Amino acid sequence: MSFERRDKEVLTPENTIIGFIGTGVMGKSMAGHLLAAGYPVIVYNRTKEKAEELLQKGADWADSTKEIAKKANVIFTIVGYPQDVEQVYLGEEGIVTHGKSNTYVVDMTTSTPTLAEKIYHAAKEKGMYAVDAPVSGGDVGAKEARLSIMVGGEKEVYEALQPLFNHLGTNIVYQGKAGAGQHTKMCNQIAIASNMIGVSEAIVYAEKAGLDPDVVLKSISSGAAGSWSLSNLAPRMINGDFEPGFFIKHFIKDMTIALEEADAMGMETPGLALAKKMYETLAQNGEENSGTQALYKYWQQ
Template sequence: MRGKIILFTPENTVIGFIGTGVMGKSMAGHLLNAGYSVIVYSRTKEKAKELLVKGAEWSATPKEVAEKASVTFTMVGYPTDVEEIYFGENGLIQNGSSGSYLIDMTTSAPTLAIKIYEEAKMKGIQAIDAPVSGGDVGAKEAKLSIMVGSEKEAFEEVRPILELLGTNVVYQGKPGAGQHTKMCNQIAIASNMIGVCEAIIYAEKAGLDPQNVLKSITTGAAGSWSLSNLAPRMLAGNFEPGFYIKHFIKDMKIAIDEAERMGMEVPGLSLAKSLYDQLVEKGEENSGTQALYKYWMS
């Protein structure tokens, strides 16, 4: 038992936010709107410009964030980015204060989440893995699904802050459990995206109005978030990233590696990754995942 639950209020809490990209920018904005003091860091300061205009404070390094914030969120691209930010002389763990909290919302490796937790705990810091699902729309509307792995008491302490970012905040279990749950999410999406694209292409080749088809199938048994939110983007020729293909491939690789470690075959996931790999070869790595539609256009 660690004692009384800590209340992180806008009056007593400085929040650090590292990673102000497509999703992080909106998420940090919600924390500002809730009245929290927010310190931001991003490799490219320009990406944080809107937040700075709204009152966020700029930090030149993750070290500076760790020294000032009692709760720090990270939302970056790859596990290697996470490692760079958390470890080393300028990292969050080395420079964070005992009693502070680190919340990684990056989709990363479960084994890395456990390593971060163990290293942080030795310094009296609570580390939480809390990857999200919902894309740019969920981030903008504060309707993300947040999957949490941590000590249960630590989760309860940061839960009110997490609820400013998402409407479905679920404690999944011990450290690493949040990342394992996100792998389940990505596995389900990977095969579903193939189905969504094939359904739209089929409708077009059958001479149907695909927009009209969507009116029927989005509300039936075939309904999914991807079908409702990404199929319309495909039809509009909008392939801007709500979630980058390059990041989705990273997630699928993590899931495949974890599945192999558990002795599990994932043929659907492997097929989806192979199709996205082909799109990367054609220069689509910075497109949104809905650009899988282009596979059938080549």
């Protein structure tokens, strides 16, 4: 079955019921943008309290993923780990297991390319349209609807979903077939991993040299050393703010996937391996639920 959009309808608030599964640090803001745009939104999260703000704004609650599968015709997911993704889509209460034909399913979790392909084929057999669309930009990008969205799947499905993606991000790029979005996210995480080491080292060095790190940032953040992490996460390090925009435990998960994919391609990734080892040390010391900027603490151990 190839994609064939029903009478070429655009997905509008009048013909769309959105299901949103996963209302954590990222998902809460993302679902909120869709709700603010006028779309009916049904939410599900393992911990209902994390959805309370959305419910107060007008979202409806579902008691299970199965309920969302039966009610929504566009379903977004952003959960924790690949095993969670597989359960949400293919488990006994799963979206694909109970979903209707012509439903769009969009996994925005950082997961494995292999699982993305598996979900795509399972959805296709049910007459559903699946894309993998992981994001980058952290809690700030989610709150400001400025996420980078990397999409894998059929191009026509990506184009049909574009109006919805536009409410979530500003850099939305079609990367190719199913799994391509997840492979692109691995490139993103590989680049961030070594960059975070450099950002942390720079701040610690500035402090040990007796410099004012805020003033140092004024010089280096707009030069050749500039990066999103330097501009957005270094100030948090300096201020002792280690609240999660992105959890260390989830970054370790991402780096593990990237290392496994690179190994399967016969590629050596020494920078990525070092970053993972450093973050694992932090997690072992109780920092797994801190934000990735807590790498700064590695030099305090």
